Amino acid sequence: MVEKVKPYVKDFWRYRHLLNNLISRDIKVKYRRSALGMLWSVLNPLLMMLVMYVVFSQIFRMTQMNRGDVEVNFAVYLLTGQLMYNFFSEATQTAMSSVLSAAPLIKKVYIPKYIFPLEKVAFSFVNMIFSLIALILVMVFTRTPVHATVLLFWVPMVILFVFNFGVGLILAAGTVFFRDIMHLYGVAVTALMYLTPIMYDVSILPDWARAVIPFNPMYWFVSMFRDFVIYGEFPGINAWIGTCMSALVALVLGLALFKKSQDRFVLYI
């Protein structure tokens, strides 16, 4: 087993700088010629949240998302959900086309190909860290009380990283052979967003939707993150199973599928 994994580890070690380089290139390209540069990464989620906050608080009259005696401002509730969901949707969507857009490279030199989806997930992770700053600002501004569990905020992020990488591998490999996956997945991400309690609480859902929602991995990621960060609770066993199992299944499936098809990529891109 160890012997089998060794060449992969060696390969990864050799190309770790490529990973760094690609991430910093993505950052450079993203902020080139914008006056505010990196600041946009914080500003963007703030402004998006502001828009949604205004819509929901003014039109739908939602201002508090309390649980028990913990009072939570709707803006904080919204931003925590968005943070997790945006990481998922950005990471998987960019990973999906990562192999295709690396075609010029893949056709010219040998590079371990999983680098490309991995890089996109890592880049989205960096973007999420910027959004985290926005979240902290909003939490301070709304005087949201913090609990000791907040120190574990990174746990769902790391599990979600693994989940995203697994899903990204599956999508990246699939898209090489069938471009329609790109269009389908865009729709799927939107549908899944409405099935994730980002701007509503599960209690408002009809029975059928409440029966379906446990099968949505993002539901578990979002609720685990909120438990840690705003409700000061340790997530229940279901949340752990929901997040860890979906990450594991996605990763194993993704690696297997990717490994099986990667030698044929160069013939289809």
Added chain:
Amino acid sequence: MSMIEVRDVSMRFNMAKERVDNLKEYFIKRVKGTLKFEEFYALTDVSLTVEKGDVYGLVGLNGSGKSTLLKIVAGVLKPSSGTAVVRGTIAPLIELGAGFDMDLTARENIYLNGAVLGLEPAFIDAKFDEIVDFSELRNFLDVPLKNYSSGMVARIAFAIATVTKPDILIADEILSVGDFLFQKKCEQRMRELMSGGTTVLIVSHSIDQIERLCNRVAWLDHGHIRMDGPVEEVCAAYKSLGQSAGEGAGA
């Protein structure tokens, strides 16, 4: 000791008449059983052995499979059957500037391309001046690559690729880019590497160059090895092809 061992390699490409890359077509064709590809062999049962210190040339007409063979040796393509075993580090000069991002500056690209080739940043730091001096582009270092001419891009790419002392250098018609002074310089650099013990596998459409540099040559013809041996014999036979073709046209 052999550095490159190619055994019975065949490379099959699917020349899909219509490219099936969407699900609807795929399923319809799959169900109807009309999912067919025109198969095309770019290489058929190719075997060759490159010994340590060899400068091995590949000649052949356009489309005879030279680039395909180099890509298999470099690990870019997996052969449909057969094996290619390579012992040692490879510097691939197959297409220059793999991974160059035209929007980034030359300086940034040197690091990016180095990483693509699996080089350590510290190593590039140490060799930075050498790369810049070789490419003679010091004044343009902070200019985005899109403002470079293709010859200038080739210079940097060649300088980075040869800054390591690889065990094996694989070069595909790269000496045809750039002006004649740069070509001379490249040849000089390749000679340096060779005398340092680097094994070379090279494709060139200049027979003169092959005769100057190589000790062994293989002649590829429609994906088959037609001849393989010492440089004089193979080049003489290959050149006679041109003469007989010339005569045929003349007659």
